[in-house]
Amino acid sequence: MENNIYLDHAATTPIDPRVYEAMQPYFTEKFGNPSSIYQTGQIARNAIERARLEVANILGALPDEIIFVAGGTESDNLAILGVARANQHKGKHIITSKIEHHAVLHPCEQLQREGFEVTYIPVEKNGIVDPEKVKDAMRDDTILVSIMYANNEVGTIQPIAKIGRTCKKRGIPFHTDACQASGALPLNVDKLHIDLMTINGSKMYGPKGVGALYIRKGTPIKPIMFGGEQEKKLRPGTENVPGIIGFTKALQLAEESREKESARLTDLRDYMIKEILTRVPRTELNGDPIQRLPNNVNVSVLEIEGEALLLRLDMKGISASSGSACTSGSLDPSHVILALGKTHFVAHGSIRFSLGKSTTKKDIDYVLEVLPKIVDDLRAISPIIV
Ligand SMILES: Cc1ncc(COP(=O)(O)O)c(C=O)c1O
Structure with a gap:
C-alpha cells in the first residue's frame, strides 16, 4: 500500500520499542512465577513490586492501592461490581453517565438485574457531564x-x-x-478526588490485555473472580509479569512526554477539525472544541454512512474508526453520539480520527486532500434521503 496512515490510536497503539525492550527479559530468562519462593520467582516478584511502586508514584498513590489486572474492561468491572456488592448493605443506588464505555455500562446493567438502581446522567450537547446534575442525582442510598x-x-x-x-x-x-x-491528562488521584481509577496499557503504547485499578485505602470492595491469593485476592491468577512491566514502562513514558506531546497534538487536532469543517460541506463536529482530548477529531459527515467512508479511506491507506472499536461490526448508531442529542441520521455519518505519536502534519494534509473527493463520491451514490 502506498500510504499507511494510522489514525485510530484511541482503539489501540503500537508498542513503543522501549516498552518492548523492557518486557522482553520477562518472557525468557526472567520467566519465574512471582509466587514461587526460590530466586527465579523472587526476581519476577521484585519486578512487579517495583512496577507497583512506579505506578503508585505517578498516580500520587500508595503501592498498596494498585491492583494489576487484565485490561480496562476487567478494571472497570472490578471497580463497579466489586464496590457495589461490598456496599449494598448501605444502599443500592449507582450514578454513571450515558456516554460511558460499555465496560462500565454493561456491569451497571448487570447490577440492575441484581436489584440495584442506576441513574444514567445525560450529557450536554457538547458531550460534557454537568457536575450539578451528578450532585442532584445523589441520594442517601447512593453507594x-x-x-x-x-x-x-x-x-x-x-x-x-x-x-x-x-x-x-x-x-x-x-x-x-x-x-x-493516560499520556494526555494529569493522573494525580488526590488532586482529582478519585477513589478508584481504571487505566490500561493498550492506548498508551503499552501491551494489550493489561491494566490497573487504583483503589483508595479503606474503600470497601469485593472480588469478582476467585482462585489464588494474587493481588490481595482481588485479581487471582498468575500475574502477567511481562505485561505488568510493559504497562508500567508505557505509563512512565506517557507521563514523561505528556505535556510536550499534548501541545503538539492539540495543534494538529485543531488544524484538522478546522480544515475538515471548511473543505467538506455539511459536516459537524461532535463533542466540545476545547474540553477535548488532544488527539481526538470526531465529525459527522451528513448524508453518508460512516462505515462506507471508513472503507474508502482504508483503500487510500488511512485507518480511522466510525465509533468505539468494540461496537464496530454492529450497525447500531453510537450511543455516545446519540447521547449528544444528535439524530440517528447524523450519528450514522460519524467518523473518528485519533492522532498519535507518529502522526505528522503531512499525514493530516493527505487525509484533507482525499477526504472531500471520497465524500462527494459517496454522496453521489448515497441511498440516504434527508
Ligand atoms: C474508555 C475505555 N474504557 C475501557 C476500555 C476497555 O479497555 P480494554 O480493551 O483494555 O479492556 C476502553 C478501550 O477501548 C476504553 O476506551
Whole structure:
C-alpha cells in the first residue's frame, strides 16, 4: 500500500520499542512465577513490586492501592461490581453517565438485574457531564459514582475533579475510567478526588490485555473472580509479569512526554477539525472544541454512512474508526453520539480520527486532500434521503 496512515490510536497503539525492550527479559530468562519462593520467582516478584511502586508514584498513590489486572474492561468491572456488592448493605443506588464505555455500562446493567438502581446522567450537547446534575442525582442510598475521565469516541474531558469533590463531601466512592486519559491528562488521584481509577496499557503504547485499578485505602470492595491469593485476592491468577512491566514502562513514558506531546497534538487536532469543517460541506463536529482530548477529531459527515467512508479511506491507506472499536461490526448508531442529542441520521455519518505519536502534519494534509473527493463520491451514490 502506498500510504499507511494510522489514525485510530484511541482503539489501540503500537508498542513503543522501549516498552518492548523492557518486557522482553520477562518472557525468557526472567520467566519465574512471582509466587514461587526460590530466586527465579523472587526476581519476577521484585519486578512487579517495583512496577507497583512506579505506578503508585505517578498516580500520587500508595503501592498498596494498585491492583494489576487484565485490561480496562476487567478494571472497570472490578471497580463497579466489586464496590457495589461490598456496599449494598448501605444502599443500592449507582450514578454513571450515558456516554460511558460499555465496560462500565454493561456491569451497571448487570447490577440492575441484581436489584440495584442506576441513574444514567445525560450529557450536554457538547458531550460534557454537568457536575450539578451528578450532585442532584445523589441520594442517601447512593453507594458509587462512576464518570469517565475522557470519552473514547468524542474525546470530551469530564470535570472529574469537581464531581470527585462532591462525592468526597458526601462520602460516596468515586470511580473514573481513565483509559483514554493516560499520556494526555494529569493522573494525580488526590488532586482529582478519585477513589478508584481504571487505566490500561493498550492506548498508551503499552501491551494489550493489561491494566490497573487504583483503589483508595479503606474503600470497601469485593472480588469478582476467585482462585489464588494474587493481588490481595482481588485479581487471582498468575500475574502477567511481562505485561505488568510493559504497562508500567508505557505509563512512565506517557507521563514523561505528556505535556510536550499534548501541545503538539492539540495543534494538529485543531488544524484538522478546522480544515475538515471548511473543505467538506455539511459536516459537524461532535463533542466540545476545547474540553477535548488532544488527539481526538470526531465529525459527522451528513448524508453518508460512516462505515462506507471508513472503507474508502482504508483503500487510500488511512485507518480511522466510525465509533468505539468494540461496537464496530454492529450497525447500531453510537450511543455516545446519540447521547449528544444528535439524530440517528447524523450519528450514522460519524467518523473518528485519533492522532498519535507518529502522526505528522503531512499525514493530516493527505487525509484533507482525499477526504472531500471520497465524500462527494459517496454522496453521489448515497441511498440516504434527508
Ligand atoms: C474508555 C475505555 N474504557 C475501557 C476500555 C476497555 O479497555 P480494554 O480493551 O483494555 O479492556 C476502553 C478501550 O477501548 C476504553 O476506551
